[in-house]
Amino acid sequence: MAEPTPVVGTVRPGGRTARVRADVLRAAGDVLATEGFGRLDLADLARRAGVGKxxxxxxxxTVANLVADLLADMAEQSLPRTETGTLDGDLRANARLVQRTLTDPRQGALFKAVIAAATCDPHTAAALHSFYRVRIEEWVPCVRQAIERGELPADTDxxxxxxxxxxxxxYRVLVSGDPVDEAAADxxxxxxxxxxxxxxxPSSATGGLASR
Structure with missing residues (x-):
């Protein structure tokens, strides 16, 4: 009897299953970075990863499910927040992490491909939105700590x-084409x-934390 299809992003397999997942996601990332979203094909990815179709x-x-899983894995593997003890230091660390990611030859190209696909594919868009929610939540405590230290207004979103x-x-990466260097990040x-x-x-401007 066929195994039930898992809900993408909720299963954390081990052993051989984990290796298969890692190999296929790596292959998908390679194709996205070098050839774009349009070249993703499950059968081809199976061949590249050396696993059964x-x-x-x-x-x-579907390709959309695979991309969602890839983004979920990337969110989990992303570096944790840096806490320097000041809001200036924390947000500078966040900006420089984003800058390094966007200018990385592989990850930068991968993100561009996913963002381009998300403009016309709702499943990819949902996966991308989920990725950024995870990353924003990772860094939100830095701002909350700044509020507690009295660095920011109490109602800051x-x-x-x-x-x-x-x-x-x-904006620099996707629209203007201006350099995305450390100076821009700072x-x-x-x-x-x-x-x-x-x-x-102010949190009241957007409904605040209750709206997230």
Whole structure:
């Protein structure tokens, strides 16, 4: 009897199953980074990963499910937040992590491919949104700690502050084509800090934490 199809992103297999998952996701990432979303094909990925085609179809079923699993895995493997003891230091660390990711030859190209696909594929868009929710939640405690230290207004929307750090960097990558270097990362962090301190991110403006 065929095994039930797992819910993507909820199963954490071990042993051979884990190795198969890792090999297929690595192959998918390679194709995304070098050839783009349009070249993803489950049968081809099975061949590249050296696993059975039936195994790949049974586990993921569709390219969209596989990309969702890839993004879930990337979110889990991403570096944890850095806590420096100051909001300036924490957000600068966040910005520089985003900058390094976007300029990495493999990961930068991979993200561009996924973002491009997300504009016309709702399943890929949902997976991308989930990835960023995980990463934002990872860094939100830095802002909450700054509120507790009295560095920011008490009603600051921590999620909006973290979004404000990376937004200018993605704009450079996807729209303007301007350099995404450490200087740009530091400016983005400094601008987010200044805006947060001035009260530009009140939770009441967007419904605050209850709306996330």
């Amino acid at each position: 039936t195994t790949v179809y049974r586990r993921w079923g 921590a999620h909006e502050v973290i979004r404000a750090v990376s937004a200018p960097l993605y 400016r983005a962090a400094a601008a987010a800090v200044a805006a947060a301190r001035s009260g530009s991110f």
